[in-house]
Amino acid sequence: xxxxxxxxxxxxxxxxxxxxxxxxxxxxxxxxxxxxxxxxxxxxxxxxxxxxxxxxxxxxxxxxxxxxxx
Amino acid sequence: xxxxxxxxxxxxxxxxxxxxxxxxxxxxxxxxxxxxxxxxxxxxxxxxxxxxxxxxxxxxxxxxxxxxxxxxxxxxxxxxxxxxxxxxxxxxxxxxxxxxxxxxxxxxxxxxxxxxxxxxxxxxxxxxxxxxxxxxxxxxxxxxxxxxxxxxxxxxxxxxxxxxxxxxxxxxxxxxxxxxxxxxxxxxxxxxxxxxxxxxxxxxxxxxxxxxxxxxxxxxxxxxxxxxxxxxxxxxxxxxxxxxxxxxxxxxxxxxxxxxxxxxxxxxxxxxxxxxxxxxxxxxxxxxxxxxxxxxxxxxxx
Numbered sequence: 001x002x003x004x005x006x007x008x009x010x011x012x013x014x015x016x017x018x019x020x021x022x023x024x025x026x027x028x029x030x031x032x033x034x035x036x037x038x039x040x041x042x043x044x045x046x047x048x049x050x051x052x053x054x055x056x057x058x059x060x061x062x063x064x065x066x067x068x069x070x
Numbered sequence: 071x072x073x074x075x076x077x078x079x080x081x082x083x084x085x086x087x088x089x090x091x092x093x094x095x096x097x098x099x100x101x102x103x104x105x106x107x108x109x110x111x112x113x114x115x116x117x118x119x120x121x122x123x124x125x126x127x128x129x130x131x132x133x134x135x136x137x138x139x140x141x142x143x144x145x146x147x148x149x150x151x152x153x154x155x156x157x158x159x160x161x162x163x164x165x166x167x168x169x170x171x172x173x174x175x176x177x178x179x180x181x182x183x184x185x186x187x188x189x190x191x192x193x194x195x196x197x198x199x200x201x202x203x204x205x206x207x208x209x210x211x212x213x214x215x216x217x218x219x220x221x222x223x224x225x226x227x228x229x230x231x232x233x234x235x236x237x238x239x240x241x242x243x244x245x246x247x248x249x250x251x252x253x254x255x256x257x258x259x260x261x262x263x264x265x266x267x268x269x270x271x272x273x274x275x276x277x278x279x280x281x282x283x284x285x286x287x288x289x290x291x292x293x294x295x296x297x298x299x300x301x302x303x304x305x306x307x308x309x310x311x312x313x314x315x316x317x318x319x320x321x322x323x324x325x326x327x328x329x330x331x332x333x334x335x336x337x338x339x340x341x342x343x344x345x346x347x348x349x350x351x352x353x354x355x356x357x358x359x360x361x362x363x364x365x366x367x368x369x370x371x372x
Contacts, residue, residue: 033186043301047182054171057149061168064153 004066008059015052019045073317075109076118080321083122084129084328087295088288088336090267090348091355092205094189095198098261099359102195116302117311121322123299129329130292133337137289141167162241166289169240169248173269173290176252181259181294188259196367199359201262206352208263212271213345219277238277240286247276248286255290262356265291270345280340288333 022029022044032041082100086093101110109115131138144163151158154165192198254272258265266287273283306315365371 031183043182046301047178051175051179054175060152061148061154 004059004062008055008062011055012052012059015048015055019048019052022048072109075106076317076321077324079109079118080122080125080324081328084126084325085332087126087325088130088266088291088329088332090205090209090264090270090345091352092198092202092258092262092264092267094258094260095202095205095262095264095356098193098198099195099202099355102198103359103362117306117314117318118321120299120302120306121318122325123295125322125324125326126329127292127296127299129326130288130295130333133330133333134289134292137285138292141170141289166240169243169245169286170289170293172245172248173252173255173286174293176249177255177258177294178297180256181298185259189261192260192262196360196363198261199356199363201260202352202356203262203360204356205263205267206349206354206356208271209267209345209349209352212274213349216274216280238279239282240278243273243276243278243286247273250276251286251290255294264352267345267348267352280344281337284336284340288337 021027022032022041025040026038029037029039029041029044032044035041079097082096083093086096097110101107140161140163144159144161144165145167146164148154148159148164148168154162154168159165192201251269251272254268255265257263257268266284269287269290270280270283273286274280278286305311306318311318362371
């Protein structure tokens with residue numbers, strides 16, 4: 001991976017956007033199957049927020065494991 | 071809810087969730103044969119399902135508590151340092167926790183976004199029976215492939231011992247392999263395919279020993295099953311389900327005990343034994359169930 005921070009950052013940004021999308025009430029949320037599709041989908045918000053954190057943590061590990069990183 | 075149904079389903083879930091024989095497949099096929107469709111479709115079935123998952127995950131946490139403690143300690147050390155080097159992570163537990171996280175991601179995403187449509191599309195008893203046969207075939211093929219690989223490696227080892235790697239441990243697994251096992255786990259959303267079976271076969275196809283593949287499969291199962299239960303707890307406490315809570319909790323305890331005994335048996339079993347018996351069970355039980363549902367469809371049996 002040439003630039004782990006760039007890749008991790010892009011993935012994290014997409015996940016944060018998706019988390020915000022599922023958190024906003026009144027918007028039609030795709031792929032939600034419990035409750036009204038316009039209600040905030042808490043499980044989806046948690047999933048994408050966690051994925052954003054995992055992407056950044058993964059980027060940090062990948063950056064540190066590159067030759068000459070330490 | 072009928073107490074007998076609850077106890078039966080709790081035992082069924084506790085045992086089949088961890089044995090590589092598809093718990094979802096069994097909860098579609100067996101009520102289909104016994105005519106319990108109403109029980110599964112009743113609105114009060116949700117509390118039971120949640121407590122069964124919680125019971126199973128508590129059993130897994132109890133059995134693997136030392137592993138989880140070491141994984142979390144190693145994980146904390148590596149997280150602070152930001153690397154998996156031997157000075158920070160000498161036993162590899164931090165890296166193993168990262169492998170579990172990577173393996174959990176695909177099923178976490180697919181499970182949350184597609185579980186309900188997939189279950190709705192495939193929760194047909196005759197389809198579940200057909201997929202149970204397919205699950206048996208996958209287990210058999212995986213076991214055969216593993217044996218062949220090991221034989222080949224033994225031949226190489228006899229000529230050049232430095233290349234021997236019969237039955238690798240988790241520390242030798244790559245992150246890509248963990249992700250691949252995670253993707254295999256997604257197929258278990260289809261009733262009939264076993265989560266533990268598919269993840270074990272994929273792990274073994276990547277060179278893991280039976281024991282290491284089973285351990286990784288059960289470690290990977292814990293956060294998924296726990297999250298599936300915990301995220302439903304707020305719904306469980308609403309007035310609609312409160313009346314059914316005690317009986318559902320009883321079911322959860324039964325499922326937990328059954329799951330604990332199952333994982334204890336399986337971890338001992340996979341030290342020396344193979345997947346074949348489970349594969350034969352899936353093929354035979356799936357074929358018989360398929361024949362029964364076919365005869366039922368043709369109105370030859372009631």
